[in-house]
Amino acid sequence: MSDNHDSVASSITFQLVKLGQLANSRLADLLAPLGLRPRHCGLLELLRDGPMAQLDLANGLGVAPSVIVDMIDELQDIGAVDRVRGTVDRRRQFIDLTAHGRTLARRAATAARELDADLLGDLDTEQCARLRSGLGRAARQHRANQSNVTVR
Numbered sequence: 001m002s003d004n005h006d007s008v009a010s011s012i013t014f015q016l017v018k019l020g021q022l023a024n025s026r027l028a029d030l031l032a033p034l035g036l037r038p039r040h041c042g043l044l045e046l047l048r049d050g051p052m053a054q055l056d057l058a059n060g061l062g063v064a065p066s067v068i069v070d071m072i073d074e075l076q077d078i079g080a081v082d083r084v085r086g087t088v089d090r091r092r093q094f095i096d097l098t099a100h101g102r103t104l105a106r107r108a109a110t111a112a113r114e115l116d117a118d119l120l121g122d123l124d125t126e127q128c129a130r131l132r133s134g135l136g137r138a139a140r141q142h143r144a145n146q147s148n149v150t151v152r
Helices: 012-034 038-049 054-061 065-077 099-119 125-147
Strands: 081-085 093-097
Touching (some): 054 065, 065 081, 093 099
């Protein structure tokens, strides 16, 4: 790729997309033996602090409620989560990590850290920290902008 700043290929967006495709594919390969897919990782992360309602999980991940139901079904099939009826409102379902789910979440985090090291091996510790910080800041800003969008 050239260093021409007028090209799409030199844009940060394009480079993030290309690296993201590679990272997603490689992470999928690492997670497959665990019965997980990359899309499950965000849900497992949200549940680390305790049970959450399905709708709160959908909102937290920025996906449609129907998508979260599919993800929960997949995780329930491998014994990673349980559905629990609310005690106040029995129509409301909460999702909780099982002991196996907690183990899977730890193993997925280990796989992701190993992939970080492999993909970013040419960066030193400070560069990795700045990249993580910058990407985190951009993601938080994007989420904040998305939550302020008015649908007409």
